[in-house]
Amino acid sequence: MTLSDVISTYWLYFLIGRFPQGPLGGLALTLVLATLGLMLALPVGLLLGLARVSPWRALRWPITALIFVVRGTPLLMVVFWAYFFLPGVTGIQTGQFPTMLMALVLFDSCYLAEIVRAGILGLPRGQGESARSLGLSWLATMRLVILPQALRHMLPSLVNQFISTIKETSLGYIIGLGEVSFVATQINTQVFIYPTAIYLILGLTYFVLCFSLSRFAFWLERRSTRQSARNASALVTT
Amino acid sequence: MAGCGRSNALSDAMSSFHLSLLLSGPYQAMLFAGLRLSLTLLTVAFVVALPLGVLIALARLSPFVFVRGIAIVFIESQRNVPLLAHLLFWYFGAPELLPDAAKQWLYAHDVETIAAVVAITLYYAAFMSEDVRSGVRAVPSVQFEAARALGLPWFSAMRRVVLPQALRVTVPPLLSQTLNLWKDTSIATVIGTAELMYQAAKVESATFRSIEAFTFATVSYLTVSLLITALASGYSHRYPARAL
Numbered sequence: 287m288t289l290s291d292v293i294s295t296y297w298l299y300f301l302i303g304r305f306p307q308g309p310l311g312g313l314a315l316t317l318v319l320a321t322l323g324l325m326l327a328l329p330v331g332l333l334l335g336l337a338r339v340s341p342w343r344a345l346r347w348p349i350t351a352l353i354f355v356v357r358g359t360p361l362l363m364v365v366f367w368a369y370f371f372l373p374g375v376t377g378i379q380t381g382q383f384p385t386m387l388m389a390l391v392l393f394d395s396c397y398l399a400e401i402v403r404a405g406i407l408g409l410p411r412g413q414g415e416s417a418r419s420l421g422l423s424w425l426a427t428m429r430l431v432i433l434p435q436a437l438r439h440m441l442p443s444l445v446n447q448f449i450s451t452i453k454e455t456s457l458g459y460i461i462g463l464g465e466v467s468f469v470a471t472q473i474n475t476q477v478f479i480y481p482t483a484i485y486l487i488l489g490l491t492y493f494v495l496c497f498s499l500s501r502f503a504f505w506l507e508r509r510s511t512r513q514s515a516r517n518a519s520a521l522v523t524t
Numbered sequence: 525m526a527g528c529g530r531s532n533a534l535s536d537a538m539s540s541f542h543l544s545l546l547l548s549g550p551y552q553a554m555l556f557a558g559l560r561l562s563l564t565l566l567t568v569a570f571v572v573a574l575p576l577g578v579l580i581a582l583a584r585l586s587p588f589v590f591v592r593g594i595a596i597v598f599i600e601s602q603r604n605v606p607l608l609a610h611l612l613f614w615y616f617g618a619p620e621l622l623p624d625a626a627k628q629w630l631y632a633h634d635v636e637t638i639a640a641v642v643a644i645t646l647y648y649a650a651f652m653s654e655d656v657r658s659g660v661r662a663v664p665s666v667q668f669e670a671a672r673a674l675g676l677p678w679f680s681a682m683r684r685v686v687l688p689q690a691l692r693v694t695v696p697p698l699l700s701q702t703l704n705l706w707k708d709t710s711i712a713t714v715i716g717t718a719e720l721m722y723q724a725a726k727v728e729s730a731t732f733r734s735i736e737a738f739t740f741a742t743v744s745y746l747t748v749s750l751l752i753t754a755l756a757s758g759y760s761h762r763y764p765a766r767a768l
Contacts, residue, residue, distance in 0.1 A: 358703075358749030360710040362721055363742055370734045453606035460714055467608055474616060485617035489605045496604035 289483055296473045300487075303464050311464035313491060319383070319465060320452040323390035324444075327451075330391060331398025336428060338403045349399075356396040362457055365389040369461050382463035386455070394451055401443045405436035439510065445503035449496045456492075466491060545736045551727045555740050558723030561637070563748075565709040565719060569644045570702060576645070577652030582682060584657055595653075602650030607711050610647055615639040615715040640712035640719075648705050655701055659694030660686055692763070699756035706748055720744060 303311020310318065337349040356364070368385045380388075409432060417427040459467045470488040474481050545551050583595035602610070615636065619627055630638065663686050671681035713721040724741040728734045 354750075354753075355746065358707075358746045358753065359742060360707040360721070360745055362710045362713065363738070363745060366721070366725065367738055367742075370728065370738070374734075449604070456606040456608040457711065459608060467606070467612065471612065471616075482613075482617040482620045485609070485613040489601070489609050489613060492605040492609055493601060497600055500604065 287477065287479070289480055292473075292477050292480060292484075293487075296477075300466070300469055300473065300491075303469060309464065312469045313466045315383075315463070316452065316455050316465040319386060319390070319455045319458065319463075320448065323387055323394055323455070324448050324451050326387070326391045327394035327398055328444075330395035332402055332433075334395055334399035335402025335406065338399055339406050341424060353396045353399055356393060357400075361389065361393050361454055362460065364393055365457055365461060382458065382461050385461060386458040386463050390451060390454060393454070394447065397450070398444075398447060401440055401447065402436070405440045405443075406432055408439065409435055441510065442503045442507040445499055445506060449499050449503070452496060452499075453492070541739075542733060542736055545727075545731065545733050546740050551731060551733075551737075554723045554727055555720070555737065558718060558720035558741075559744050561718055562706075562709050562720040562744075565637075565640060565644060565712065565717075566702075566706050566748075568641055569648055569705055569709070572641075572645045573648040573652055573705070574698070576649040578656050578687070580649060580653035581656035581660065582679075584653060585660060585682075587678065599650045599653060602647050603654070607643065607647050607708050608714055610643040611640060611712060611715050614643040618642075636712075636715050636717040639715055640709075640717040644705065644709065644712065647708075648701065651701050651704070652698060655694050655697040656690065658697070659690035659692075662693050663689045695763075696756055696760055699752060699759065703749055703752045703756075706752060707745065710745070 299312065301312050302314045303309060305311070305314070334349055334353065337345050338353065340346050365386065368380070368389045369382075372385070372388075373379050406428075413431055413435065414427055417431040418424070422430065455465055456467045458465045459471070462468065464472075467488060470484055474484045477484065546555065580595050580598065583591050584599065586592050586595070618639070619630055619635070622630065660682075667689065668681055668686050671685040672678070676684065709719055710721040712719050713725065716722065720741050724737040727737040731737070
């Protein structure tokens, strides 16, 4: 069996797993998992980030503690807890996909919370203070004044977080989730004679995906710097 | 049925947390051996990755297009591929490229740990080099230009003038990179490196005492993480960021 035989036999399996006949897998599962994970983590991360800067201590302290604990723990640890511990509590055997998704959402929302917090604290203090002195409540200040500005600056960070999420989905391998790394290993076990080539292809796949996204983030960042420069010069000239 | 048995074992485990498992006996020895190997991975990877990262950052800033190109390819190929895929490559793929004698030697030794050290070190060298590079860019370019004008060669100007100033602003991001390094040593478990996560999973499957084993691992990871975080905040408190 030559390498091109291997590729022509397994390329579809690599991309979508056994999909129409069996569960979705391969690269498609990696992408679905990363997209779902980030989309579900966004609202949670936003709430956690707001809690992190909120004026109420009873809210701020436990959330800050939670974020510190999650950020100090490897994602793999969170995955293991979810995989081995949750079935014991709920009594239901959770599948690999929901387990990995839950771990990703918990993990990502804590990282997003810090991005949101940085975005909020990065704005000039006058924005929040003048909104408050105009009589807006804290929540209204956040919703109408702070977040619309902060979220725009966060866009490049969000794309970078998506790249991290794609890389994190590879940990599904350890609990036997059929994403692209797992599928590559299965192909390697069946073919056996081309381990170097198969893992190089796996690496190249991740590379193409993440590198193009990181270029996109870079472009977004440059565009937003240019825009704010233009806005600033417009302010000066008028 | 197996799932049912497991969940019973788990609810038993929850009703009684067996601290004795962690205080003595063979399982305690396994967990501590794992912790020791994790700390070794952290230390070795850090000690090698940091100077390597500085060298790569210098190559990335070099005036020669060719050198710069190699550095860019290395950095991007490390950063855009998950550590797990790197580990799989270094464990399954790379040994095949070696001559037979080297392969024999490798398999006679602890190939899991060697592959893990190589993968983690290269991966973090790339990340650290980007931190160092942004530190170098924070140093005003006149510093470098003045050093060159005084007749220092490119390398000495970097080593004696720019890097000492750059590394100072690089310490906080380097520390947070070290924190990531510590957490990512856990991923080495995929190739069977007998570090903390691997041992915790092994104790779990031998005893069904998942709560105890995972609590030990979590507390260990958290403790070291918090130490690194404390070091970072201590540093930025002692040497607050200042304009260069």
